[in-house]
Amino acid sequence: MNTIVNAPSMSIHHLIDTIIHNDPWLAPYRSQLTHRLIAIEARRQQLCHNQNELIDIASGHEYFGLHFRDNKWQLHEWAPNATAIFLVGDMNQWQISSEFQFQRIDDHGHWALQLPEDALHHGQHYRLHMIWHGGEGPRIPAYARRVIQDNQTLIFTAQVWHPKSPYQWQNQFKRPQVAPLIYEAHVGMAQEEGKVGTYREFTEKTLPRIQAAGYNTIQLMGIPEHPYYGSFGYHVSSYFAPSSRFGTPEELMELIDTAHGMGIAILIDLVHSHAVTNHVEGLGLYDGTSYQFFHEGGRGRHPAWDSCCFNYAKPEVLHFLLSNCRYWLDTFNVDGFRFDGITSMLYHDHGLGQAFTSYDHYFSHNVDLDALAYLALANQVIHRLRPDAITIAEDMSGMPGLALSTAHGGIGFDYRFAMGIPDLWIKYTKDIRDEDWSIVHLWQELINRRHDEKTISYTESHDQALVGDKTLIFRLADAAMYWHMNRDDEHLLIDRAMALHKMLRLVTLSTAGHGYLNFMGNEFGHPEWIDFPREGNHWSYHHARRQWSLADNPNLKYSLLNNFDRMIITLCKTYDVLRYSTVHILWVRDDDKVLAFERQGLVWVFNFHPEKSFTDYPIPAPAGEYEVILSSDDADFGGHSRIDTHVTHLTLPVEDSSIEGHPQRLHLYLPTRTTIVLKNRQYWSTQKSG
Template sequence: MRNKEAVNKEVMVDEKGLRILEIDPWLEPYKGDLEMRMSRYEGVKKELLGENKSFKDFANGHDYFGFHRTNTGWFYREWAPAADALFLIGDFNDWDRTTHEMTKKENGIWEIFIPGKGTLKHQSRVKVHVVHDGQGKDRVPLYVTRAVQDPETYDFCGQIWKPYRNYKWQDAGFQGDKSKEPIIYEAHIGMAQEKEAIGTYKEFEENILPRIKELGYNTIQFMALMEHPYYGSFGYHVSNFFAASSRFGTPDELKSLVDKAHDMGIRVLMDIVQSHAVKNIYEGINEFDGTDYQFFHSGEKGTHSAWDSKLFNYGKREVIHFLLSNVKYWMEEYHLDGFRFDGVTSMLYHDHGLGTAFDNYAKYFSLNTDVEAVTYLQFANELIKEIKPEALSVAEDMSGMPGMCLPIEDGGIGFDYRLSMGMPDYWFKMLKVNDHDWSMQTLWKELSAGRPGEKRIGYVESHDQALVGDKTLIFSMADKEMYWHMDKESQNMAIDRAVALHKMIRFITISMGTEGYLTFMGNEFGHPEWVDFPREGNGWSYKYCRRQWSISDNPLLRYEDLKHFDGAMVQFMDRKGMMGVAPEQLWLDENRKIIAFRKKDHIFIFNFHPTESYANLEIPIHRDGKYKVVLDTDEEKFGGFNRIAHDIKYEVHPLDMDPNVKGISVYSPSRTAIVLKKL
């Protein structure tokens, strides 16, 4: 490795690399910027790899740095270019800061060989004493694959993880069903249990995986897997990039969890955080070699003002190597099926998108754009596909950067999907509007709008909408009534409205045309409490840092009805291959609050009117046939009023509105969604 910045080397761009202009002609004025994007991608790639190497060959930092056992002993290596001296310390030498001095090699690399295979024992604890400008600090090794916290001092240190027997994977050949778009269950291991304590990998495997399988979700997205010192950060202030969080269990237990998910046919994604890092010095990578610029930008540029964290220098060769090695390590060590990249907007722009309204294309191609971050994301996506072609990558980007989810060879950044972050914002704004004033045109526009050729993950609420200080969708609608009227025998108009809209909003979001869908654990059944991690302000309580699964299993409560509908909805969309299928016909009626559309041989009808039911709602079909209701939100088992018959056949006939138009007439109750299938 050379201690130098990766150069922005200009190379010629083939016209085929700008297919993005054919996909989105509105980008034509920014052709030069797109050419620069591809030129920089090719130039830096050549600088890093040379002529023949792949990113898979390049991203092997974890195989060289850190601790590695041989037949005769252990090698330990670090990259610390500005350090004056390094000393390995730990259980094995009684934490003596003088006995095991490391040797400085070329390019800022330090190395030590410790004779004897048993010198560093499984689960022994280690640190490295780093000296810079006469000052020494005990640090957690950069590439350590396990970090543990002392329960009394709360101090983190590295731990050797070399069990007598390596974990034996059982998922040989698992790829997931590549034909199925992702229906994602977003989950947090620690708060996934009902007990008022931190849950474990093993408990999730035994208690929660079967629930996810039963509901029909085909993908799990795990949050907070990367080690982080503060539990309440939701895992977003990462300290040890190669270590799975030890507060949830051991590496082998996480592997078993992934293995079991694969056995159930469920893909596993990880919420990977490479947009920033925790600023803590003793737990994390900040100032490891004594400088603030080893991994990050120096000074103010290297600090995120809103997140109080450190910002990577994506133009530095060694940083690219570290982060790409991180991607490869998680995929190969834990058999992950891809990632959701957190904080992509923050990476893309020098102002991190804070306060910027991305209301025209010029905002994406200005001096505010961090082109080094764009290039890094292209590299990361290329590496992911090299390792596992069927793997998925999802971008958390609220800016809507053009080309985010187009292939790199077409001028894109290479993600498979972007999170449609405007959808939950839209829904929560709608709840503040009187139901009679909901606009069907706006609803259609908000849920169907997207970049041409780019896939989206639609959702109503993720973990963001469940955090303390905010309210979940159902809590926004029902508020305190949830505490008194969620039993099935209770009569309450606020609860009836909340239950009906909870189902309709989710169903139209998943069915409108997005290619993927996501929900946060527990929200599928209308979890009554927000998420609040233990902190000083709540007496370090875990009361709101858990999921109350028992209420969704209680046959006397309406949470069970919502759970049953969510499972039916997910399985219907997945089984019928409806995900990502664009509507072929659309009918809107603003006055009657109706949205209807056809997908394949199914007709979806949504009646959002708060009070009006229509005995003979006419839907123009323009083709002969018979239809039958196959799913509706008003079924009694889904907490509805059972107003819709499933045994009636609706035959296409000339409509009263216009005898020259053929269609069907159906009963459409208020606040109800219906799906009819052509027989």
Template sequence: MNQEYRILQIDPYLKSFAADIALRMNRYKTHRRRLVEDGQSISSFANGHLYFGFHATEAGWAYREWAPNAQAISLIGDFNEWNPENHRLKRLENGVWELLVTGDLPHGSRVRLKLKANGHTYDRIPLYCKRVVQDPDSNVFDGMIWSPPLPYEWRHEAFLPQRPLYIYECHIGMSGEKEGVSSFLEFADHVLPRIHKLGYTAIQIMAIMEHPYYGSFGYQVSNFFAVSSRFGTPEEFKLLVDRAHSMGIAVIMDLVHSHTVKNTVEGLAEFDGTDYQFCHQGNRGHHPDWHTRLFNYGKPEVQHFLLSNVKYWLTEYRLDGFRFDGVTSMLYHHRGRGVSFDAYHKYFSMNADLEAIAYLQLAAELAKEINPNCMLIAEDMSGMPGMCLPIADGGIGFDYRLGMGLPDLLIKMMRIKDEHWHLGSLWHELTNRRPLEKVIGYTESHDQAIVGDKTLMHWLADQDVYWHMSKGDHHERTERAISLHKLLRFITCTAGGEGYLNFMGNEFGHPEWIDFPREGNGWSYKYARRQWSLADDAGLKYEYLAHFDAAMLSFLKREGLHQEPAQLLYIHESDKIVAFIKGRYTFLFNFHAENSYVHKLEDPSSFQLVFHSAWQQFGGFVDDALNTGLLREDGAVVDRRTAVVLEKVQKGLQYPRENHVFPA
């Protein structure tokens, strides 16, 4: 008899699919038993990085690779003048090859493999290289022996992530203002302090694993164990992590296990001369939209490689979690392409890729074994039931799912006049989540800022964002854009999830999209950077938005409001009002373009105004200290395009609020 899992009580609609839940759980258990014996941890299995690759020994170096189809392998490099005759690997059992090098492999040596398969000889980069570098003249990549004489000394031990999870999504290379690639050290020195000042509790870093094409945003990974050399050395990345921890900021990495680059020299697509060593054969092994290769998650050697990769990043770099990329593509045989997930049966049966789901469960179990405080976020737009429930309950074991429906809705809203916005649909996307499954809410991530799309600020202000952002310029469209920018971010942060995400620079309305160097733009870095000077200029309105973002996070964290569920009071479509309660606080949002309104209060003297989107420090018209006339005998005044927060207090007892000025 199949076990009945708790997920069926959490979501009764799943009872008709109990057999499907049992099937995926049985598949997970089968894979787990195949990898480790009962009672053993998954961590005891995920040690590929400790066996394969380069390892110093008393006599020299041991180097190993898994390449079952190879006929011969030689290690070449500048240490042996690239001679394939000098260092030939010996074939062991199960497709493993080994080389014992007597003497030294100097730190910084460039290396490659000459691998013979199918009667041909190929160049390959060792799969477990910790560093892969690109020649600036030829653009060719080589592996590198990385064994610095002085290992990095960690300064901040036993870091515990803060709650709530307010995530600052960032890309190291484009994090500077210069037209070029920024480094780990520059980010640590100049950007981390900004993030700390704003009040974010975590950074989510893109493009860390080595990738040949810079413009892929890091999503076409070639070398899974190598920190991208564009940004600096492994030690410099460790310094960045250490520095973030010193500021109380957790470090989450974009982990790309959903696909791999199709390059053969740099990547693992045809490492041993076959297309099936790591990936599926034929069409199943190719993603038609991403033009990348797809893993065979049911193969033990692939599970070993990927699970070891999870363990490596958590232990070697002391990361605090992962945002798993492209999870929807992993969950289904159809990759989620062209499917509307509007019925439960679409999550199960022949649609679900049980091998991939089992891998995700194993990865979640492993991450929690290594670090129980590890935070796992799934980029899943389908809303797979149980994605963020414990494995023991029949779930997949992640902590959060990205709330991907809201940004899509906001783009649709941007295409119509705000007087026609349907606030019921907005509220639905803000609060639509599966029972007991947590969501990271966001108005826009890097996806909405890439060339071909627009940032939220650009949608709202269009070209006026370039000409009418001076503080003395009272321009209707930019004033509207600033007001709605604040309202949409505030309602997302307060009602859109148990965590919140913002992409680098969007908090102050960065006016330009992201466009990496490519042939079509003359290989320019002009749009692959962040113009922090706009937010720092006291004469520009970008400063108002930056101040608002910091104040929003400070207020919500200070009052502990992330722990409170949002309870809807009412939505009025014609008046464009959304009102809801969190704890002892009442949130009032007026999206109307022209009209103010009064929120009726039975006893206004038992409330005080504690937050207003139109305070002067945010570029508004309300005196930060006085709030004169906003609380009247009949209730609270909520002006057009503003948000107001009221606190229910003991009658006659008003709490001091330091003139309502928040750190910025």
């Protein structure tokens, strides 16, 4: 495992020199960068006591909670403020009894209970009854692996889960070293019926769709148990229990195993930035104190999310969170994680109201070094256990070094989300007239990323689809989608919406640094918004579902958008577009609204002009023969077939010898609001022969 302090002091200086070489703007912050590396290593040594491996420290889930070993049941809990703990449930008619009383085994708040084999049985419901000075109450064990909710009373209980036949994994899977093309999905709303979908339905119905769409990675939302369905899974109560509202743990295993058999990696959202405040089914007052897992006082509550904030300085909390990382890898064979709410973790003020326009924001006293150290250690654990696993940081602040490996002095994430891009598309489609779009500004924002860190781009995620906001297609078309999405219905607003929907998604994918994400259903322009059952909508599931039939209906234009998405994903994989992050600008003009660039031997040309089509438009390009491999104007994609894709295009020399850059030009027909992709035959014949 990579360590820092144990290496000669020269190693730290070398790491910092490398970081600053990659980003000279970091030079004034050398001392702060050094301090961070030392703080990370100090925290690792505190946990390991210079003896244990960090991955062994991250195995608390094999000790705490309920386990059946050596023909007996073993239960262990950490509750330092408790004065007594009892197991109550079906096995003792929910009565407190000495037979089921835990014993305190040390001065650090560890408790233990052993029971004979016949004391508990698979499927029984149970809780802890926690007693502390001045109070008592029921609790769901912090490490519970199965938690269910009664449909009538809505009460949560833990469940003894010890099936006679454990799940037998069928597929040995190692994530391919390819750019992640991520399909963000939610199991519960992945079906068309107005209900909560299941793991098995997702396996049988949704996985084949994702496979056919060409995505190689699935990011599952809302897997750890959460009491409020409408939270999208971001107010977690039981960190080690896959949500039972979707089915059993074995059915989740089957989902992951089946995806692996299809060559698809599975990531899950890991929410270690905060926790639900609930007392019984959450960790809010687990042992009678608000500060067992969280900060004490106001620092322990998130002012915007009404949730609890973990204390990343506490070794026991780090044991809990690091074990949670390992648990999902060990038990469910997941292939990595998207860490949610990183910005909230990194800053004492949670980044609220911050614009992050200066590097000073990344190195002020506002930075939570304890959280930063935890994230670095979490990445060390994950990558030590699974070198092929990937971790993604959801950070809107732009913290330098976040997606730099720990071996190079970073925090260790493999990727970070380019979160400014969906905001860019909202701004342009909502606030700026088409004729006023600045293509120069668009280009600058699309490629604005840290070049020493890997990024994943997206036009929209689940955030833009939630009630109160609008999906990209709905922002472009609005109510016209209700009446004019039949294929034979010519409508100017729908025509514009579909043209831009295709262009914005393709320009985002083709300029992405190292990966791309799409939220479930957005690929075919799923209409309307997402709204989970709540009092305000009379507990309706109408908007908490995906209308796949729209994409399946060949008489609707949704099917055409679906065709286009499949084509661009196929193109991206066929030509390994995201293999290298370098994108070479060829042409950008605000007056013509034309953008052209070269990547991987392909020339990508976009005409964003709302009115003008251009004939014989000159585009600088490497010399050679080109063929059109994609036109957004094809009828199969809802276009008007104005581009002849069978024509071979030859570059012509520029007569003016003073012209800089490529002395050759492609002369192209560029209809309004279209994009074409051209393949350089010479480049790709060389690639094949090589």
